[in-house]
Structure formats: C-alpha cells, structure tokens
Amino acid sequence: MAVAYDGTAYCGFQTQPGKNTIQDKIEEALRMLTGEEIRIIGSGRTDSGVHARGQVFNFYTQSSIPIERWCLALNSRLPEDIVVYKAKEVSPEFHARKSAKRKTYRYTIANSKFADVMRRKYQYHHPRELNVEAMRAGLQQLIGEHDFTSFCSRKSVQLSHVRTIYDAFIETEPLTMPWADSSDRIIHVTITGNGFLYQMVRIIVGTLLEVGEGKRTAGEMAEILRAKDRLKAGPTAMPHGLMLWSVVYDEFHS
C-alpha cells in the first residue's frame, strides 16, 4: 500500500514503545477492519515530524476484502492526517524495505522574508539569502556510490554506510504570495538513492544550507564525504521540511 501522511503530530513512522507513531495508527485501523493483529512492514522509518507523500508498506492478511475497497475502508478508520491511496496484491516475497529499488526524498526551503503561514509545517523557513548555484555544485558531488558516514547520525546501527545516490537536483519556484519580495523563492532539494541512512537527507541539506550561506564552499562536500566523520558535516536540518516523496519497486511504486 502507498500512504501519505502529515508527520507533524507523530513520533515518526515506526512503532516505538510509548510513542505515537504512524505505524501504530495503521495497524490499529487494520485491526478494526479485519479483526486480525497485523504487523506492517514499512519501506523505512521516517523521523519525528517528517512527512510522506509516498511511503509504502506491506502486510499479510487472511481477509477476503476485495483489493479495490481497502483504501476507503482503511481511511474511514484512520485519522485525517494519514491517507492510504494505493493498494495492490503483491507476491509473497515482497518486502517493503528489502525489495525497494529506489527511494526519493524532497526537502523544501522557503527562502523568503516572511514564512508562508499555510505551508509553515511543510517548509523550512530560511529568510537569509542563499546561493543556489553553489548548493547545486555541492549536491552534485554526492551523486554515485559513496560511504556516507559523514552524512549519517552517529546513532546509526547500520553495518555499512555505503549507499548510492542516483540523482540529486535543486529546483526553485517563485513565490506568488502578496508578501513575497522579488528575491523570495521556494527551493526544493530532491535526492533519489538506493537507500538512506539515519538523518542522511537532513544532514546533507543542513550542510548545503551552509554552502548556500557562503560558510562553506561547494568543493567541501567531497572532502566531507572522504573524512567519514559526522563532525565534518553541517547540522541536521529541521524535520518539517522533509518529505518521503516516493518509493519504487519492481512490482509497485508509490
């Protein structure tokens, strides 16, 4: 299934003892609908406050509910900040995390004097000027297979920090709101890879923001990679600007 959610009110996607998570809400809705105790498998965790446009999860069920009825039946049992929008029966080997071929995240920055009140929970507001060309040059250096230890939380428990970034780009759009100055714009940082480490996108963006502010050069991104040291990279960008954009599989995509 594919699910979109507003992560504002949740302690991330994945179940944690004593915490309010999106997984818990989905499993509760599945229990109400089917009467079964179903454990879902997500494509990966998203941090507290991070949103998803295209998170994917799978599960096993005995239910005879026809596939086309699942979304509406679940949505009527889910809170309004979680919407399941795609359901497909897949092969028994399908595993939302292990079978994922590529994942895309998008981080959005409101580079504007005033924050947009209606988008404030989905954009990081950065009023100071940013050099987007320098950010682009910095981001390009991360494309390919690398050890991303420098761009990974030190809390990571992964054995390997080697990941491949297939594509990474920055788009800007003008602000059409009445409070916009001519220099105001929205900046989207989109990164596609075979997998992402804990806080990897947020640390990449936090470092790119320093490049954009002129505190670092674009060329430093390659040096930071080589150092394999989290302390060499910039701060972890705020979670609310981040969105899990899509996950692609051989037999499904969000």
Add this chain to the structure above:
Amino acid sequence: MAVAYDGTAYCGFQTQPGKNTIQDKIEEALRMLTGEEIRIIGSGRTDSGVHARGQVFNFYTQSSIPIERWCLALNSRLPEDIVVYKAKEVSPEFHARKSAKRKTYRYTIANSKFADVMRRKYQYHHPRELNVEAMRAGLQQLIGEHDFTSFCSRKSVQLSHVRTIYDAFIETEPLTMPWADSSDRIIHVTITGNGFLYQMVRIIVGTLLEVGEGKRTAGEMAEILRAKDRLKAGPTAMPHGLMLWSVVYDEFHS
C-alpha cells in the same frame, strides 16, 4: 497592515469575550512591542476556522518605531500561524472596514477521491463528481448589485443586505499528487465584492455545491436571490476551505 493567518486554531478574527481570536493575538503583540493598549480595526471579521492571505487592519500609535521595522518586530511576538507582512502609514481618516473598496474571498474544493493530507486544513474535500460548468453558470447570476438576504446567516444584524459582486469566477487545476485519478481536480471559487454579509461566501459555495451535484439547476441561483429567504439557499459550506484573499483601498492593498 496586511496579515496572513491560518485560522484553524482560532475563533475567528474579531475579539469575542472568552474566545481565542486573531485580533487578541495581534493586540497582545502590539502591547508587548509598544507598551500601548492599542485597539486594532480589521477590514471585517472572518469566522472561526476561516483563513486569510490578505486581511487588513489599522490602528493609531504614538510609537516612533520606523515603518519598515514593524512587520519583523510584530512577527517575533506573534504565534507562527499569524504573519504580518505589510505596513504603511496611512491618513488619519483611514478605516480598515469603512474605507475598503473591494474585498476578495477564495473558496477551495478538493474534488478528488482522496484528500490531500498536507492541504486538508485549507481545502474542503468533496470526493463526489461536480459539474463545474453548471456551478459557473450559477455563480454568474450573482454578479451585480443584489439583496443577498438568501445568502446571509439569519444571525446577521446588518440593516441592509444589498451588496455588489464585481467579479466571480471558478478556476480548476489538475491534481498532480500520486493519489490523483485523471478526473480529480482542485476547484477555486473566487468572489470580489464591495462587502460581504455574515457567512455569505460560505452559503453561496454551499448552494453552488448542490448545483455541481445536480441537486439544483444553475438557474435556481437567481430564484434564490429573489426569494430573500435564507431557507431557499443551500447549507453553509465548511469554514476551512475559505480564505480572505485580499482587500483593496485607495491608499493601501493587501
């Protein structure tokens, strides 16, 4: 001053005893900033849950703060769902309500199978099909000077219900989200007039939705106007789809 706000958490713009309002928050910020007990004058009230992109208010102050500093100084004292973005010194005769020349409201309908979780507080979700051409034909009949008693809450205390609608139109935009069917779309109903009665836009939209659903014909809009009877019109549409878009004056606009 021009102010944008997310109305979700508030009991409308205008101060009411014992209620949490946007006016209270602005007056509190003005008191913190200037030390003066300032009473602001808004262009008009907005209902509980209604948003504003371009609300306007004025006030009198002894403060010597330069005009270009007011917005940032106030925003740092306002909650994050209220943003003041334009400040101008105007003539002493200026009155945000009485001097307003025209006001524009926009109502947004997500006419889609699934609600957009990230926009759910700013769009009314209507999953059933709507005939937008019929809605357009119905809306056109309201343009001009009319007695809008049928499209006004019976709680209104206005002496006259005659208002002029200068312009009213419906725009649609396709939904680009992964959950969108090809027939899904966003519908914006934009209405500009010299003033609006209590719940007038929401009752117009609630009636147009019945036209769009085929429960009424477009031609009935003119009959409803003539009846001058609130019971002839449709229900009051939900507040969260409504946004005070802009207010225009001779010496200021939002």
